[in-house]
Amino acid sequence: MPRVLWTASVAWVNYKYSIGSQRGVTSHMDKIEVSGPNAQQIEFWNGEAGSHWSERDDQMSLMLRPLGAEAIALAAPDTGEAVLDIGCGCGDTTLELAVAVGATGRVVGVDISAPMLVTANAKRAQLPAELDGNCSFELADASSHDFTPAVFDLLFSRFGVMFFADPATAFANMRGALKPGGRLAFMCWGPAEQNDWIMVPMQAAREHLPAPEPAEPRAPGPFAFADTDYVSEFLQAAGFTNIEFEPTQPNMRMGNGSSLDKSVEFFMEMGPVSSGLVNQPDAVRSAVRESVRAAIAGSYVDGYVELQGQCWLVTASNPG
């Protein structure tokens, strides 16, 4: 079951899941085993998390596209380049990268989530006909997948790389797919306590939920890469050079543009508030709903809740 772990003092959030008896996840695309060091994440992203994200792909894209645009601008994909989009999810950035590299380039989106890749694959139809052949998706664990060596110019990710049990090994494996002199560019969250979009609803929900268990800040999860010294350390261990961090404070727009109640439902169904509600009785859910509504009402503008985020744009090079 998904659970939210909250540290006793503050405030960062992580996900932890128990492994069930299921050992294979099948989609019409392919099959991925729930095994290996990232088994918990494979199970999580093939469960409700993956299907909820796919069902709300429009809302998620609206919220994350402006953030991804900053990362893509920094990554500077060029005409004719080959790009690997790591943890591509429903393929939003994969399609944008496919447009950027054009018909002479190619983009591969890799992800462990079968339901999200089904959505991503369907969205290929949105590409102009001449680009359809330059974009494909693979259901695989990027940390251990047997990539063809030295074929990509750019490894890119929008929030898809913070979930590896062993980041140094994962990034070393992915670096093997980069050409000598190739580039790495990804976007990840800064510290949870600096991300109002998660703290404001979570603190409101917390009034009604059991005290969190202490959690390991670097465990796989959205905020695992908040500490730049740590990220720098494992990227160096993985063989990258020229490691740089650029902070950015995006304004996050959440909801579906219709009403404050719909925005409240967004928080009830996605992310840490929803994880904290697992197995809670209706009375607790109602109390959380009211508290979250009161906490976000002041940030509701023109159909959306606007709260600030804090992210890192990380770039590095594969030695030539």
Ligand SMILES: C[S@@+](CC[C@H](N)C(=O)[O-])C[C@H]1O[C@@H](n2cnc3c(N)ncnc32)[C@H](O)[C@@H]1O
């Ligand atoms: C927060 S979502 C981001 C999705 C997408 N990049 C976006 O911005 O919309 C994280 C994604 O990373 C994927 N992921 C987690 N661990 C992975 C792994 N070991 N290999 C490949 N993908 C992984 C998840 O399945 C999920 O789609």
